[in-house]
Amino acid sequence: MCTIHTDQKWCFYCDTCDTLICSMCATLDHRSAENNLLKIDDTIRSFRSEVDNILQKFEKCRQRFKSTENSIEHAQKRLQNKLAQARSDIDAKAKAEITKIRNKAKLLTDKVDKIGQERDNEYEKALMHNRDQMERADQTIAAVNDLMRQADDFEHLELKPKVMHNLEFQKELKFEPVNHGPSFIGVRFQDVVSDAELGEVCVSEKWQLKGEFGKEVAQGDASNQLEAPFGVAVTHDDLLFVTDKKKVKVFDTELHFVRKFTPSADDADGRSESYLTAVAVDSQRVAVADKGRKVISVHNLDGSLIASISNNMVEHFLTISSLGCLVLTNLQGQSLLCVNFEGKEMYNVKTLVNGEAAKPTGVLCDDDETIYVAVHYGRSRVDEVQRYDSNGAFVATVAQGLYNPIEMAFTPLVT
Structure with a gap:
């Protein structure tokens, strides 16, 4: 009311x-x-x-x-x-430099010892030669002295030719001369450890070129060698997984063939043919991208199938995130997307450079759930590598001024 x-x-x-x-x-x-x-x-x-x-x-x-x-x-x-890694790297660098210096010191010491031994041997040979010469001379002189003391004048004259012949040895005496030159040996040191600091602290992430290499190699039975390798991945125990046409082949550190498996077969109606383009591994699983059939297959490390996921965005690049999801790039769609092992899409974001759409290619995931993506902007030397968080949000650019970056991979860290 x-x-x-x-x-x-x-x-x-x-x-x-x-x-x-x-x-x-x-x-x-x-x-x-x-x-x-x-x-x-x-x-x-x-x-x-x-x-x-x-x-x-x-x-x-x-x-x-x-x-x-x-x-x-x-x-x-x-x-x-x-921080922990930086401390470990500093300690490892210090130990490595100390080891280098010790190795260089050992090499230099070995070289000095070798030269010294060779020269000492020459001096020893000269001493032995000269002592032998003098010993022979002493024996001859002693014999002549005995003869001269014991024989009379007539015997001296009778033995004159023999005595004079024996005394001819002095003309044959050849002593090794003294050579003081080889008696000297020294070391002129270089500034191995300079006054410069061991390194500098980097407060922002930036990738630097470590080295370059090339040349494809595969050993073993001809039927198991690589014919048309495309995607590659390496496990923590250094097994190399390679997509080769319709199969995945596995090699050891010496590139000897270990095993192979076929992720998926062509469709029975022949409308789509298997075309393997990417492979990714973690500690327990292998994921293989089949662009031909638009399928991602997940396997145990021995090749046995765990799951098969259909997705029209499957192209050439794929990785397994530390959260147990599959992260892939779609170049034509200019996007980075993530799906779980049931095929559910977790996120789908556009890749940009300077606020404009760019084409992503290679993708990989760090153990701390960080995602790295190689991105193409379409102009010379402006392509880059970008970092995203576990939710697909852009964080930073870690490498710039690249030309056509394609694939990336992490190496196992040995400490």
């Missing part, structure tokens, strides 16, 4: 005054054109709808907050991992 006209029921809501009113209130106090009178039922429905909309927006805000919180925690975890 109305609190002013106690015999009247509330029947309107004055939206202008934000108050419930009765018919008498409407006639007496809320009759101006400025007052917007609404039916109570309509007002309640409008109010509930407005509250629901606000709550829905808040729930989306909560989800964004949670996603942002997760990303911050991932970034914080990544920072701690990078």
